[in-house]
Amino acid sequence: MAQANTGPEMTGAEMVVQAMKDQGVEVVFGYPGGAVLPIYDAIFQQNDIRHVIVRHEQGAVHMAEGYARSTGKPGVVLVTSGPGATNAVTGLTDALMDSIPLVVFTGQVPTFMIGTDGFQEADTVGITRPCTKHNWLVKDTDKLAETIHQAFHVATSGRPGPVLIDIPKDVQFATGTYMAPPKAKISHYQPKLKGDLDLITRMVEMMETAERPVFYTGGGVINSGPAASQLLREFVEATGFPITSTLMGLGSYPASGDKWLGMLGMHGTYEANLVMHGCDLMLNIGARFDDRITGRIADFSPHSRKVHVDIDASSLNKVIRVDVPILGDVGHVLEDALRLWKARGRKVNKSALAKWWKQIAEWRAVNCLSYNNSDKVIKPQYALQRLEALTKGMDRYITTEVGQHQMWAAQFLGFEDPNRWMTSGGLGTMGYGLPASIGVQIAHPEALVINVAGEASWLMNMQEMGTAMQFRAPAKQFILNNERLGMVRQWQQLLHGERYSQSWSESLPDFVKLAEAFGCKGIRCSDPKDLDDAIMEMIKYDGPVIFDCLVEKHENCFPMIPSGKPHNEMLLGDADTAGAIGSKGAVLV
Amino acid sequence: MSPLNIKQGSTSHSAYDLRDPNGDVIEQHTLAVLVDNESGVLARVIGLFSGRGYNIDSLTVAEVDHAGHRSRITIVTRGTPQVIVQIKAQLGRIVPVHEVHDLTVEGPSVQRELALFKVSGKGDARIEALRLAEIFRANVVDSTLESFVFEMTGTPEKIDAFADLMRPLGLREIARTGVAALSRGA
Numbered sequence: 050m051a052q053a054n055t056g057p058e059m060t061g062a063e064m065v066v067q068a069m070k071d072q073g074v075e076v077v078f079g080y081p082g083g084a085v086l087p088i089y090d091a092i093f094q095q096n097d098i099r100h101v102i103v104r105h106e107q108g109a110v111h112m113a114e115g116y117a118r119s120t121g122k123p124g125v126v127l128v129t130s131g132p133g134a135t136n137a138v139t140g141l142t143d144a145l146m147d148s149i150p151l152v153v154f155t156g157q158v159p160t161f162m163i164g165t166d167g168f169q170e171a172d173t174v175g176i177t178r179p180c181t182k183h184n185w186l187v188k189d190t191d192k193l194a195e196t197i198h199q200a201f202h203v204a205t206s207g208r209p210g211p212v213l214i215d216i217p218k219d220v221q222f223a224t225g226t227y228m229a230p231p232k233a234k235i236s237h238y239q240p241k242l243k244g245d246l247d248l249i250t251r252m253v254e255m256m257e258t259a260e261r262p263v264f265y266t267g268g269g270v271i272n273s274g275p276a277a278s279q280l281l282r283e284f285v286e287a288t289g290f291p292i293t294s295t296l297m298g299l300g301s302y303p304a305s306g307d308k309w310l311g312m313l314g315m316h317g318t319y320e321a322n323l324v325m326h327g328c329d330l331m332l333n334i335g336a337r338f339d340d341r342i343t344g345r346i347a348d349f350s351p352h353s354r355k356v357h358v359d360i361d362a363s364s365l366n367k368v369i370r371v372d373v374p375i376l377g378d379v380g381h382v383l384e385d386a387l388r389l390w391k392a393r394g395r396k397v398n399k400s401a402l403a404k405w406w407k408q409i410a411e412w413r414a415v416n417c418l419s420y421n422n423s424d425k426v427i428k429p430q431y432a433l434q435r436l437e438a439l440t441k442g443m444d445r446y447i448t449t450e451v452g453q454h455q456m457w458a459a460q461f462l463g464f465e466d467p468n469r470w471m472t473s474g475g476l477g478t479m480g481y482g483l484p485a486s487i488g489v490q491i492a493h494p495e496a497l498v499i500n501v502a503g504e505a506s507w508l509m510n511m512q513e514m515g516t517a518m519q520f521r522a523p524a525k526q527f528i529l530n531n532e533r534l535g536m537v538r539q540w541q542q543l544l545h546g547e548r549y550s551q552s553w554s555e556s557l558p559d560f561v562k563l564a565e566a567f568g569c570k571g572i573r574c575s576d577p578k579d580l581d582d583a584i585m586e587m588i589k590y591d592g593p594v595i596f597d598c599l600v601e602k603h604e605n606c607f608p609m610i611p612s613g614k615p616h617n618e619m620l621l622g623d624a625d626t627a628g629a630i631g632s633k634g635a636v637l638v
Numbered sequence: 639m640s641p642l643n644i645k646q647g648s649t650s651h652s653a654y655d656l657r658d659p660n661g662d663v664i665e666q667h668t669l670a671v672l673v674d675n676e677s678g679v680l681a682r683v684i685g686l687f688s689g690r691g692y693n694i695d696s697l698t699v700a701e702v703d704h705a706g707h708r709s710r711i712t713i714v715t716r717g718t719p720q721v722i723v724q725i726k727a728q729l730g731r732i733v734p735v736h737e738v739h740d741l742t743v744e745g746p747s748v749q750r751e752l753a754l755f756k757v758s759g760k761g762d763a764r765i766e767a768l769r770l771a772e773i774f775r776a777n778v779v780d781s782t783l784e785s786f787v788f789e790m791t792g793t794p795e796k797i798d799a800f801a802d803l804m805r806p807l808g809l810r811e812i813a814r815t816g817v818a819a820l821s822r823g824a
Binding site for chain 2: 173174179180182183184186203207208222237238361362363364365367370
């Protein structure tokens with residue numbers, strides 16, 4: 050690059066720290082090692098950027114994800130070469146699937162050793178190419194600053210995602226010219242934000258006449274920023290259309306809103322899924338027709354015209370063909386659509402809408418989330434209902450692990466605002482929730498952060514309790530302990546002749562003693578009568594808590610759309626399950 | 639079958655894309671992808687095809703603008719119309735990809751491939767090989783008393799046809815570059 054070398058001279062390691070500062074980074078999650086020692090040296094000699102030392106690199110990436118999702122800012126990770134980088138791969142893939150902006154720095158063996166199978170050498174850019182939005186191997190210190198600035202740009206613009214910068218150790222030691230962000234070359238990567246006005250007009254025209262419309266919203270609304278959620282709320286209230294959301298989009302519209310149908314999809318509510326099946330106009334705002342949502346493609350919402358707003362062109366018409374594909378940022382498109390709809394006289398088909406709501410009321414009356422409660426054993430649904438009741442209105446953030454508890458949390462906890470709900474949706478990463486809760490807590494030190502967990506998922510990254518203790522991150526670990534891999538067990542019951550292969554948790558630790566071993570508080574509760582007091586004790590404790598909530602071991606998560614079935618063939622309870630899933634459905638996940 | 643039954647890949651007789659977007663007919667398309675000539679860019683493109691299960695019939699790549707560090711990748715791929723659209727969208731979101739052109743739908747294009755054929759034989763077969771090479775306007779670029787290496791440029795179909803003719807005449811090896819393509823006109 051023939052650029053004027055006007056910036057200050059510094060080492061590559063110093064550039065990494067300087068570039069982070071110039072990008073507004075406040076905290077880095079990381080783990081040192083041989084190939085990043087110069088960067089750790091530079092971190093040691095400054096006080097602006099806080100470093101959170103984790104216990105495992107996977108934990109660092111999930112913490113950064115929790116940080117990013119709860120703040121809207123990119124999460125930053127620093128790990129060493131070889132195993133440091135490979136341990137980060139699960140987190141990178143998770144962030145890619147859920148569109149979470151991350152900037153991950155990895156050390157690499159010196160440039161002259163690359164390709165020699167050096168100690169702790171791995172082909173990091175090769176390994177992470179399919180699990181990052183983009184990655185770079187920087188071989189020249191003079192290009193390092195520019196690459197880092199570009200990396201932040203790529204991670205945060207368009208559809209967000211994780212990026213990785215691999216920096217050989219000699220590049221960290223060498224001296225070069227630092228370039229501040231405004232001077233750095235602007236990437237050609239500039240995704241389109243404004244949607245096509247003709248298409249938006251078509252969308253508005255459809256909304257004016259629709260008899261059975263629905264807003265189907267996703268993580269794109271949250272990624273677009275708080276303004277997008279605000280616009281969505283305004284649009285929903287003004288039109289009176291019902292709204293449902295994917296797992297990723299919870300909180301963009303408040304759960305207390307009267308237009309809210311609950312989550313849709315495989316474990317979504319009866320009313321949400323039947324509205325999707327029966328609608329005549331589907332407004333997909335920043336969701337991606339995931340297979341957990343669509344069920345059998347051929348029978349997906351057969352009578353509707355579909356509008357799809359997405360910032361990623363490859364999401365449009367990928368699995369479901371839509372009538373109006375709008376490429377653009379959710380916030381920008383909603384703003385234009387709302388303005389147009391108002392300018393054209395705020396028309397909706399009132400009489401048809403009233404009929405539609407009458408139908409929805411009938412579906413709601415099914416009360417699909419009901420369950421048989423018990424006064425002897427804690428039902429997981431009851432535990433979450435009590436958690437919801439006792440923490441409602443608090444400055445609360447929820448993370449989850451993956452499995453039944455995750456679906457129950459999505460069903461029974463209400464989210465009033467965006468960025469309050471962090472869960473591994475696309476990749477379904479067990480072990481996500483504990484580190485993510487620490488990342489959220491570090492971003493919001495005063496808030497109540499709760500990781501709703503299953504005991505099996507939680508064990509996958511339990512080493513991070515050490516991080517929580519060290520950094521005084523009082524995240525509460527609310528473990529619904531059924532001594533089972535609950536979702537696996539449920540599928541084995543429904544699909545595999547009740548042969549429960551390897552799906553129980555044997556030799557579990559004593560979670561209360563485990564908490565004591567880490568130096569935090571352990572609480573065990575097995576009696577429904579004690580639950581409220583125990584939850585309050587957890588909330589009031591000033592520090593991390595491991596809450597071992599012993600729940601019913603064989604509870605199944607309903608409603609459920611079996612794999613390979615359409616929305617209108619939901620199972621509402623155990624009585625519906627006999628022979629519900631055919632051999633074709635069994636091959637699906 | 640496409641209801642309009644338009645020949646595969648042919649759009650030159652209409653200003654509109656007349657193909658059935660939901661069709662399940664497998665079409666062959668030639669894509670030109672302009673990319674930054676940076677390390678790993680070809681791996682990204684190939685990884686996209688293998689990772690998402692798309693087909694590559696042929697692929698050529700070379701730097702075309704040294705000063706601008708720009709390379710041109712020409713990919714011949716096949717799939718249903720929906721898959722082709724998806725391939726283009728997926729290519730478009732690779733960060734170092736600047737432009738994606740579907741030469742098959744954007745208008746008429748010229749497509750050429752270079753191939754080398756080693757044919758060995760004696761007597762009549764050898765004379766026949768040379769005679770056919772002249773008809774196909776192939777050049778002899780190497781010759782021994784018992785062999786020729788022919789060089790030929792043309793469409794993939796022409797090269798296939800020539801290879802079929804050479805096979806009984808002692809075809810030993812073929813090297814093909816894969817298709818390079820440009821749109822016609824200014």
